[in-house]
Amino acid sequence: MNRPAPGGARPTIRDIARLAGVSKASASYALNDLPGVSAATRERVLAAARELGWRPSAAARSLSNARAHAVGLAVARDVELLGEEPYYMRLVAGMEGVLATESVSLLMTVVPDETAAVGVLHRWWAERRVDGVVLTDLLVDDPRLELVTGLGVPCVVRAGADEELPGGGAGTVAVSVEDEREPLAQVVAHLLERGHRRLARVSGPSGFRHTRRRDRAWREVTAAALGAEQEVVVADYTARGGLEATRALLARPHPPTAVVYDNDVMAATVVAERRALGVRVPEDLAVVAGEDSILCRLADPAITALRRDVVTDGAGSARLLLDLLAGRAPRSLRLEPRELVVRASCGGALTPPAAASPARR
Amino acid sequence: MNRPAPGGARPTIRDIARLAGVSKASASYALNDLPGVSAATRERVLAAARELGWRPSAAARSLSNARAHAVGLAVARDVELLGEEPYYMRLVAGMEGVLATESVSLLMTVVPDETAAVGVLHRWWAERRVDGVVLTDLLVDDPRLELVTGLGVPCVVRAGADEELPGGGAGTVAVSVEDEREPLAQVVAHLLERGHRRLARVSGPSGFRHTRRRDRAWREVTAAALGAEQEVVVADYTARGGLEATRALLARPHPPTAVVYDNDVMAATVVAERRALGVRVPEDLAVVAGEDSILCRLADPAITALRRDVVTDGAGSARLLLDLLAGRAPRSLRLEPRELVVRASCGGALTPPAAASPARR
C-alpha cells in the first residue's frame, strides 16, 4: 500500500498529480481539503498521495504560504539546574500532543540565560523558522518579551490574572493565567491546622515573575490567616541556596516552625540535611515544597508539596498559541491551580511535640 | 545599526542586493562566502545585510539546496519516567551547543513509545523537516532503526564497540561507542575492596540495547572478579519495579550484600524504603546507582553512582551527525566511560559489620 521510495527519493505533488491525472493545482486543492474539486477527483488524488506515501515539503509550503508550521520553545536556564527540573520535559510532552494534531513541529533550544535566548529567538524569527513561541520563567524585566513584542512574534507566556504585559490584549501575547493565591492559602491552612503560628517561605530568585506573584500571594494569605505577613528569604532554587536560607531562618530569635520552599530541590535538601541543620522534621520544622517531583516522594520523611499538571498546562499553552496563530484566540486561559499533596513532612498536630512523626511503611 | 523592520516585514535577499547595488546572485555568493565576488562587493553586501538585519529564509534555503538545516530528536519514553530523567535535557543542551555553530535547529518530540516515534520520524523525513536524527535508548529490535535505515535517514545512535547495527559502516548510521565494561569493573572492584562477595544487579528492561551491553559486561566482570557470574534481576527503572526486584533478591537463601541498580530512581527508592525492606544501608546492603543525579546526592545515606557527562555526549552526537551530513564522517566516536563517584551507600569495609556507616555532616 504505502511504499515510500527508497533512498530519499521522495515524491512531490507533481508525481501525485500525474498519477491521479490532474493538474498540480487541483491536486493541491484536494490535498488541502479546499473547495474547487469534485468528490471523485478528490478521492483519486488522495488515493494517489496515499499510494506514494506523499507528504508536503515543509519548506515549499512555508515558502508559499509564509508560515513555518513550527513553534519554538527557548528554555533559559543553567543546565545543571535544568536536569533537576522535570518541568520542561513534561511541558514539551504536553505541547507536542496538541501541536501534532495540526502538524506543527516544535523547535527547542536550551541556553544558559535570557540574553542567549534572545539571540536564538531572533534568529528563529528572522529565518522564519517559527510562527510563534512559548516563553517560560518570565523575568520581571525580560529581554525576550521585549524582543518578541518588538518584532510582533506571537507568543504565549504564563502570568497572573492582574499582571501587566506589554501589548496587553491588542498584541500578540497570549497568557496562561496562573493563580498562586489558592494553593498558598491551602498550604497555610494546612500548617495552621497543625498548630504552626510562625511560618516562613524560601523563594526562588526575585527576578522571576512567578516569584513576585508568589510573594504577593504569600503576603496576602499569611496576613489574612495570621494577622501579620510572614517572612520570606530569597534563594536561588539550588541545594546550597536553600540550605543557607534555612540556616538564616533558624538563627532568628523566634525561628519559624514551618517553612515553605518555592521548589522541591531546596525542600528535599533541607530534609536530607536536617541533622546538620540541627532540626527534626517534622517535629521541629515542618517542610512544604512548592513543586512536586520524585524528590518529594523519596525524601524521608516524604515531603508535602504543591503539585500541578504540567502536561496539561503544556497542552493548554500550545492550544493557546495555535489559536493565536489562527487568529481565533481567546487571549488567555485559566490554569488549574496547583494542588496540595499531603505527606509526612508536616506531621500531625504541632502540639504535643511528643506526637512524633507518623509511621512510614 | 541593526534595525529590524517592525511588525514582521522581514527583508529578503532582494532588498539587500538592491541596497548593495548588485544582483541577487552576487549577493547570495557574498553572503555564503563563496568565490566569485570581489572583496569590495562582498563587503558592501555584508554591510547591507547587517544594516537590514537580514537572515536567510530557512524555507527558501531548504527548498533550493534540499537541506532542512535541522535535525530531530525523538524521545520515546513514558512522560512520568521522563520527568525523573535529567538525561534528555542535558543531551539537548549538549547537542544545541554544537548545532548552533552551524545554524542547525533542533526539532524535538516526546512520545510514549517507539512506534509513535516511528510515526513522527517518518513525518519529519517525508516533509523534509530534518536532515538527520539522533536516536536514544535503542531497542534490540528497534522499529525506528528499521525505518531510518530503510529510508536512508542519516542518524546517530549509541552502541557498543562490537555491536552489530544495520547498514554498518557503509550506511547512514553513525555510532557513539559506549563502553560498559570499565565502569562496571570499577564498581565491582569497589565492592570487593569492601569485602562483598555476593553481588547482584537490578537492570532496566531487557529490550534496551544498553541493558544488553551491561548484561554482558556484568557477566564478564563478575565472572572474572569472583569466579562466578553474579545474578541479575530485570526491572523497569521505576520505583516500584526496583523495590520488587530487591525484595526478590533479599528473599534468596544467600541474599546479596551489595546491589547495583541500572538507574538512580530504583537505587534511591531502595535507600528510602530500606526500613520497609528490613535492611540497613550500607551495613546490610550496599547500594550503587548506574546513573548519577541529584537523587543520589540527596539520599540518606548518599548513593555511590556511575556518572557520565551527558552534555559532552550530546555535543559529540551532534558533531557526529553534522559530520555525517557533510560527508566528512568518522563513523564513530568513543565516549568517555562513566566514572564512579563514591558516596556513603557502600560504607567502609564490610567486616566487621559493626563498623557502621561513616558519619555524615
Add this chain to the structure above:
DNA sequence: CTGAAAGCGCTTACAG
C-alpha cells in the same frame, strides 16, 4: 469544476 501561470526567497549552473 479544472488548468495554466505566477510567486514565495533562496541557490546554482551558465553565459558574458
Add this chain to the structure above:
DNA sequence: CTGAAAGCGCTTACAG
C-alpha cells in the same frame, strides 16, 4: 568578477 535565468515544491488568484 558579474548578471540573467531556471528551478526547488508548494499555494493561490485568475481565466476557462
